[in-house]
Amino acid sequence: MDFLKSEIAVDFRKTAADGAGDAEGRSIDMTGWATDDVIQPFMIDATGLHGRYVRLGPQLDAILSRHAMDDASARLLGEFLALAVGLASALKYDGIFTLQVKGDGPVPIMVADVSNDGDMRGYAQIKGAVPSAAAAAGAPVPKLLGAGYLAFTVDFSTSSERYQGIVSLDGATLSDVIDHYFEQSAQFAASAHLACNRDAEGHWRAGALIVQHLPPEGGGGGVALGADDWNRAVTLMKSATEAEMLDPALDPGALLYRLYNEDGVRVFQPKPVRDRCRCSDERMLGALAAISEDEVRSILNDGKVEMTCEFCNTHRSFSFEQIFGRAVGDGMAEE
């Protein structure tokens, strides 16, 4: 399967140096840098490999706490959000990055999307009996999602073009699935390491470490790299424990130094991530106006259509008149 047939090449290259990183390797003043709910880009000096560490705290907790969800599903959705933020930040785009899963397990749908401004949202649809977090640990993909696929999409705000990738849900964990996707990619290599759990106070935290390699062919700042160098970078990344990745007292730079200090590691200005849904009255009215009047009539309840945003759980209700600009009875005679 070739997942990367696309009209446009999304640039995985010009990303890590987005921030205020010092190309000369001089020390950077990191005072004032946010350390939580951030994307922390980094570069490994010895190899020139780029990566990012996504660290989610209170903003993630707000998203997961908004839905009544079992711990196993919340934990997987937290990893899913961290992964979406990490992949989105590896892309140079102006628009919306969406990661979604469709499976045949008790959690058949999971969606996360991230804007280029760092607004993130996500939800899981839960339909069956979900195993406990302990029973799902180690193999959440087959136990919760089942068989199916994971897809990611970039919708560019500047054009109608789309970039899409898709991979089947082969693997025990989300990082297995995404690693499998990148193993098949000819354009670049990437690997992810994910964690999500509650802290001592019961608040959700998540982390995603991602390293990526762009071959030098085709320019754009890629680096030549031996397999040993790549394997070493991935092995060091995967040696980060869940406790390290979720520890609010351990600064992102300190964790990266712990992992990569022998090879030299450089961090760049972090980017904040926010819990912010893009739903609005206007968008919901637009969606309703796009379906037939008959259909809207059939779902009227007390003269209103009730709608709940799946992402942020906001309830809204609209009258027929608000949707179509006239009373519900008008125009019925012709039908």
Ligand SMILES: [Zn+2]
């Ligand atoms: Zn919403």
